[in-house]
Amino acid sequence: MKVLNPSEAVGVTDVKEDVYGNKSPMLLKYNPIHKKVPVLVHGGRSIAESLVIVEYIEDTWKTSQPILPQDPYERAMARFWANYVDDKVMLALWKACWGPETEREKLVEEASEGLKFLEKELGDKLFFGGETIGFVDIAADFIGYWLGIVQEASGVTIMTAEKFPKLQRWSEDFVGNNFIKEVLPPKQKLLAFFKAQFGSGKSN
Incomplete structure (x- = not known):
């Protein structure tokens, strides 16, 4: 689970989760539907599912090398x-x-x-x-x-x-x-x- 600073992708906190053990309270809080990783927490709000997270990162932090095509x-x-x-x-x-x-x-x-x-x-x-x-x-x-x-x-x-x-x-x-x-x-x-x-x- 990744926890990011509200305004920028610095000071990232990487929270490890035992995927085969008991679910942590933090995981259940931020992903109560699927109860699994990955979860990205940004500004106190959570985003779940790998591809959804990648698109969120693409939309939030613009770079000179976009992940998704422009067309x-x-x-x-x-x-x-x-x-x-x-x-x-x-x-x-x-x-x-x-x-x-x-x-x-x-x-x-x-x-x-x-x-x-x-x-x-x-x-x-x-x-x-x-x-x-x-x-x-x-x-x-x-x-x-x-x-x-x-x-x-x-x-x-x-x-x-x-x-x-x-x-x-x-x-x-x-x-x-x-x-x-x-x-x-x-x-x-x-x-x-x-x-x-x-x-x-x-x-x-």
């Missing part, structure tokens, strides 16, 4: 693909890695289908946002960084350079970005967590 159609398409990643692809990838082993082949195929659409949408662009990281890239951070760790922890392989060369290249460029590297959690710590939390991919 209305391109802006709408960015929202479409970001929602597609958030609602469809991430869930399919998670199920493929940790779902029932008896359904593994079907789940991996469904997840791969989702990645195929993203591979085509990315095309020859450096990022989904073009030359710079944009809204869709931020939404797809699970694919860019977390998926490799989840695959290693679960023993399930879905995205490879052979099957998805453009997404794999994008993933490396995304994770290698200096701004992104600063906020990524340590790989080995995440790997140990997933293995301890979910086992070695042998789901019931």
Whole structure:
């Protein structure tokens, strides 16, 4: 949970939350509907859900490198693909890695289908946002960084350079970005967590 100064994005307080434990009073206060992170608190008011938070940041703090395109159609398409990643692809990838082993082949195929659409949408662009990281890239951070760790922890392989060369290249460029590297959690710590939390991919 992020708590910001009312007037500017300085003096940020980062409040950690145990997502698998009891919900803190602060989380229940600021996100009583979903009762989960992330939550951004700015000027005493809370904003929940990742993509909503990103759009709020975009609208509140103007920069020379906007997250969303200025053209209305391109802006709408960015929202479409970001929602597609958030609602469809991430869930399919998670199920493929940790779902029932008896359904593994079907789940991996469904997840791969989702990645195929993203591979085509990315095309020859450096990022989904073009030359710079944009809204869709931020939404797809699970694919860019977390998926490799989840695959290693679960023993399930879905995205490879052979099957998805453009997404794999994008993933490396995304994770290698200096701004992104600063906020990524340590790989080995995440790997140990997933293995301890979910086992070695042998789901019931």
